[in-house]
Amino acid sequence: MMDETQTDVRPRTRRKTRRNVLFVFLGIFLVAAIVSGAYVINLANSFNGQTQKIANAFPEESTRPTKEGAASKAQNILVLGSDSRGDSVDMANEGAASDQRSDTMMWVHIPGDRKNIVMMSIMRDTWVDIPGHGQAKINAAMAFGGVPLVVQTLEGMFKARLDHVAIVDFEGFKAITDALGGVDVNVPIAFTSSGSEGFTFAAGSQRMNGDQALAFVRERYAFSDGDYQRVRNQQLFLKSVMNTALTPATLTNPAKISDLVSQVSPYVSVDEGLDAAAMASLGVSLRDVRGSNVLSFTLPNLGTGTSADGQSIVIKDDAAISGVADALGSDSLALYMEKNGLG
Structure with a gap:
């Protein structure tokens, strides 16, 4: 079982709480970006005015990989959630140490040909090297050095550059x-x-409202493998959200799209470069993507174990990390999934 001492689920609070993340933001704003006409201005104002900005999302440039060759046209977006709130959120966003931990973590890869979206979940208890802090669970990077240290840790693991960062809470x-x-x-x-x-x-297809969906994606105690099944459920639900959002019934309904953006934007924090114009550009480039083109997998690992100081951890698979790094470098992450039977 996973170590619960530092990642207990806490009660939901008000709108600006930064809680655990579900990975819906990309699908929402892809929908919004496809809309044309006067609605675009309203949507842009809503998104830019209501989202919170991560003032310091990235580490020092000298520590970061560059984008070269096949990977130069791809986009990589880090989606995070955390189990803390209040002032600690601002501290983490500014790159300072805090009590905030990234409870859920996903690397979203958009290939240069824009034919699909690949979402890679990373188990929060994965035991890794965190720059300047030695070995620890990957979700501790946020506590040690805020968002920039999370980015630096992941970029170092996968030898690939992240273009954007977003944090979304469960509300x-x-x-x-x-x-x-x-x-x-x-x-x-x-x-x-x-x-x-x-x-x-019950097992099988069912329609969920917001409260039900929230319970569905948060649950881990009900499963023998805890976080493993929770991550699978989160991936499954995101695909379902995108299957619903990226349909003619939604895309041709400006009122619904406006409501989506206005309802969700207050719960989203983004780096300063991920504004409405950037989302619109990305959305237009992905105009042919539908739910069936969204692929997801969990970064392979070697199972659970115990660290030298007694923590329950997920043991990283260096071969898998190297394989993902190579796939990101050649912009072939979907092919890596297929070859390794993932997803």
Whole structure:
């Protein structure tokens, strides 16, 4: 089982809480970016005015890899969530040490040909080298040095450059689910979520509202493999969200799109370069992408173990990390997935 001492689920709070992340933001703004006409101005103002900006998202340039060759046209976006809130969020966003930990972590790869989107989840307890701090769980990088140290750690692992960073809290995830009118999910394993307001999920397809979806993606205690199944459920739900959002019923409904952006933007923090114009440009380049083109997998690992100081950890797979690094360098992450039977 995973170590729960530093990553306990905490009660949900007000809008500007920075909680655990669900990876819905890209799909939302791809939808928004495709819309043309006067709505674009309103959407841009809503997004730019309501999102919070990460003032210091990246480490010193001298420590960062460059984009070369086949990888030069690709885009890599880091999506993070954390288990803390309040002043610690601002400290982490500014690159300072805090009590904030990135509870969920996903590397989103958009290849140069823009034919698909590949989402790679990284287990939060993966034991790695964190620059300047030695070995620790990867989710501790946020606590040690804020967002820039998380970026530096991941860029060092995969020898690839991140173009953007986003942080989304669970309240935003709930908001988009309700704004879409619910999302249909094919539940792989029946379970009842923990807590006093637990929901029961039968195996098979069912429509979820925001509260149900929130419980579905947060749950880990109900599963024998804990975080492993939670990550799989999160990936599954994101695909379901994008299957719902990237349809003619949504794309041809400006009112629904405006509602999506206005409802979700307050729960999103982005680096200063990821503004509405950047999202629109990316969205237009991905105009042919649909839910079926969204691929996801979890970075392979060697299972769980115990660190020298007694922590329960996920043991990294150096061969897999090297393989992903090579695939990112040659802009062939989807092919890496296929060859290794991932997803």
